[in-house]
Amino acid sequence: MTAISTQNYKGARDFYPEEMRLQHYIFTTWRRVSERYGYAEVMAPILEFTDLYRAKTGEEIVSEQTYSFKDRGGRDVTIRPEMTPSVARMVAARQQELSFPLRWYSIPNLWRYERPQHGRLREHWQLNADIFGLDDTSAELEIISLAHALLLEFGATEDMFSIKLNSRELMSYILGEYLSLQVDAAHRVGKLLDRKSKMSDEAFINQADAILGAKLELFLDLIQSSKLHDLPDEVRNSQAATELAELARALHRRGVSNISFDLTIQRGFDYYTGIVFEIFDTSPENQRSLFGGGRYDDLLQIFKSPRVPAVGFGVGDVTMADFLQVHQLVPQLDSATKVAIVALEPEHNEDALVLADQLRQAQIAVAVDTTERKVGTKIKVADKQAIPYVLVLGPEEVANQRYSLKELKTGDEFNGSLEQVIARLS
Numbered sequence: 001m002t003a004i005s006t007q008n009y010k011g012a013r014d015f016y017p018e019e020m021r022l023q024h025y026i027f028t029t030w031r032r033v034s035e036r037y038g039y040a041e042v043m044a045p046i047l048e049f050t051d052l053y054r055a056k057t058g059e060e061i062v063s064e065q066t067y068s069f070k071d072r073g074g075r076d077v078t079i080r081p082e083m084t085p086s087v088a089r090m091v092a093a094r095q096q097e098l099s100f101p102l103r104w105y106s107i108p109n110l111w112r113y114e115r116p117q118h119g120r121l122r123e124h125w126q127l128n129a130d131i132f133g134l135d136d137t138s139a140e141l142e143i144i145s146l147a148h149a150l151l152l153e154f155g156a157t158e159d160m161f162s163i164k165l166n167s168r169e170l171m172s173y174i175l176g177e178y179l180s181l182q183v184d185a186a187h188r189v190g191k192l193l194d195r196k197s198k199m200s201d202e203a204f205i206n207q208a209d210a211i212l213g214a215k216l217e218l219f220l221d222l223i224q225s226s227k228l229h230d231l232p233d234e235v236r237n238s239q240a241a242t243e244l245a246e247l248a249r250a251l252h253r254r255g256v257s258n259i260s261f262d263l264t265i266q267r268g269f270d271y272y273t274g275i276v277f278e279i280f281d282t283s284p285e286n287q288r289s290l291f292g293g294g295r296y297d298d299l300l301q302i303f304k305s306p307r308v309p310a311v312g313f314g315v316g317d318v319t320m321a322d323f324l325q326v327h328q329l330v331p332q333l334d335s336a337t338k339v340a341i342v343a344l345e346p347e348h349n350e351d352a353l354v355l356a357d358q359l360r361q362a363q364i365a366v367a368v369d370t371t372e373r374k375v376g377t378k379i380k381v382a383d384k385q386a387i388p389y390v391l392v393l394g395p396e397e398v399a400n401q402r403y404s405l406k407e408l409k410t411g412d413e414f415n416g417s418l419e420q421v422i423a424r425l426s
């Protein structure tokens with residue numbers, strides 16, 4: 001028999017306790033901040049009908065990046081590559097009963113058939129936060145403030161990340177009205193901008209030239225603007241640009257100041273209708289976006305449901321972990337097991353088990369090492385497993401019912417009764 005490989009599926013992820021602790025830290029922080037902003041947690045199945053993505057998720061993802069197959073009953077199904085269509089489906093299904101504005105968050109795991117690389121895997125988890133039912137930019141203001149607050153909660157400062165804003169409406173104004181491009185040419189320019197960061201400047205200019213001809217210079221000037229007031233008057237006074245300026249002003253007022261305007265932020269999904277944004281790590285080591293989101297007012301139309309305006313974002317755990325690592329923001333993450341009890345002699349193993357149960361009754365997480373190894377070895381094992389405290393149990397401790405607790409990181413020792421040990425560990 002040939003041995004079965006211990007290698008997991010390419011781009012998929014095993015979480016050993018160390019990775020699991022980091023993921024747990026990220027998820028708890030995501031949950032805490034989302035709930036602090038009034039968002040309620042939801043979840044949907046990992047498998048959906050393929051049709052859910054056909055209409056508006058976008059050609060590249062649907063035809064090249066999904067895990068799609070026929071189930072045993074011949075139905076076309078897809079492992080979700082993103083959460084937004086599922087959340088929209090849930091809103092549409094109960095639209096009559098739900099009350100708006102609706103604030104929902106979820107932490108699904110998603111699958112995309114990508115070429116695994118730094119910051120991009122085939123399996124990732126994504127915090128999604130979406131607000132439904134608001135037509136004005138108060139929705140964008142809240143969603144972007146939430147994204148900003150999430151990063152600050154991890155200890156980040158504004159210089160570590162940058163928020164880039166654009167607007168689908170502004171793009172169509174620029175391409176359609178200002179540059180007077182036909183619909184097809186405008187569409188091709190949009191797709192070209194979406195690929196800009198993945199190609200050389202020369203290739204980009206050549207391809208833009210082929211579509212734009214005499215309008216090339218005008219276009220290149222426009223996409224270099226990182227401030228709205230760099231734009232030509234006619235563009236700057238358009239309704240879409242005014243809306244963006246108003247959002248930027250309100251964000252500044254709330255202390256969100258690391259924002260810039262970037263016409264090359266396109267967002268691959270077809271469902272976005274208004275303001276879109278991405279958040280990038282400013283460290284050159286992490287080029288991939290951390291957050292991506294925007295307004296998608298028409299997605300519920302795919303269910304023939306009444307229109308519900310929506311704004312939201314997704315932030316991935318892979319890029320989030322890279323961000324924390326690059327900026328040295330990962331705190332010391334201990335095991336959930338608070339203390340390891342180690343008997344000096346095997347004859348005290350039973351006492352150790354009884355003591356462990358007493359601590360567990362006080363909600364303290366305990367592991368007992370009853371192997372016949374040396375105490376020194378047992379302490380080393382506890383340390384390797386990131387268990388912060390060790391309690392060594394010998395004849396004296398058993399006789400006097402006073403215990404000595406050692407904190408492994410600092411070497412600090414503490415002596416006391418059971419109650420005092422519990423108080424110390426709680």
Ligand code: HAM
Nearest residue numbers: 082084120121124289290291292312313314316318319
């Ligand atoms: P997205 O831009 O495709 O948006 O993904 C959002 C974030 O998820 C990215 O910025 C990145 O951090 C992470 N991400 C995406 N793909 C991968 C991957 N293959 N490996 C690791 N991380 C990845 C959406 O999915 C939208 N549905 C977000 C949204 C919610 N828009 C409105 N509401």
